[in-house]
Amino acid sequence: MIGRLTGKILEKNPPEILLEVGGIGYEILCPMSSFYEMGESNSLSLHTHFHVKEDAQTLYGFISKDEKTLFRELIRVNGIGPKVALAILSHLNIASLMNAVANEDDALLAKTPGIGKKTAQKLIVELKDRLAKIELNGSHTQHITASVNANPNTQKASQALQALGFKVKEAEKMLAAITDDELSTEELIRQALQNK
Template identity: 60%
Template sequence: MIGHLKGRIISKNPPEVLIEVEGIGYEVLCPMSTFYELDNLSEDVLIYTHLSIKEDAHTLFGFITKDEKSVFRELIRVNGVGPKVALAILSNLSVHSLVECISSEDADLLAKTPGIGKKTALKLIVELQDRLSKLELAGNMNKSPDLKQGSNPNSKQAIEALQSLGFKAKEANRMVSKIEDQNLTTEQIIRLALQNK
């Protein structure tokens, strides 16, 4: 398996980059986020790679960060999402945006990616929610913001009540964390959270 390449960029033709390493040219397919980061053609670059082997082709996919590579690998584990679709998703959404999108269950934003319909977007959300939260991303962006210390003690009860109404824990937490007033009753917090949803 080829884990990374360090070398000089010879040419760029979206989404493909040709990288020369010790006299050998590697054709690497990259998401547009990585492609734009590789603007300087003269100095050596380090690209994290994933090698996809099929009976008719060996294809290298390259990423500027380990986070992008990790998320790409999680995406291609989802049934019906191949490497090309995963590249399209990472070209359309940054790693941070994708993690946010999955945790907030925003299927509409995911469905804006070419090649992703609403059905596939929902499948991605269901399959990736747990997996992305367990991923060790460099930015720790996968951790959902917990309630601030010193916040209203009724907030915890309000979150539990929202969960019993059918909201997911992260969504209930997000709804309640938007409320600034620290002196509200549990009932007032729930009412405000539902209005601001």
């Protein structure tokens, strides 16, 4: 099993990168969140998941071990393959996914390409207990979760920003910069647009 690779990035062609490790080029599929975190760096370490099917052997790579853990939980859900799991992690960050499952927000999950309302509900049913039990390493996850729950209007503001055309991650980043927990939904949206 290939669990981690460290090497030099030869090509980036989202969702795939070509990573040279010891003279061998590995084609690795990554969620968009990992691409954002790579920045312009030439060298990279990825936590990997090696997936074998009858007709293919595919490597999936993640900047954080938490994303790899969530990816493995997602592909355990009946009907969710690695490509759909990758799409979910590209669409939602770790905290958003955990919150969507915990708050039974099937509408947010259904916005992921390839996920319908029924699949989103199945994800919530199968993942709710499992995600509550898993241990994640990232302190940033708890921070984001705490800030999202601090103001009950944050989720409504995030949905409104998405309706305006912002991606989920953009909306969350804009709202994460706001520290005042007493703002109304309208005030949150106004400040988020000013922070852009």
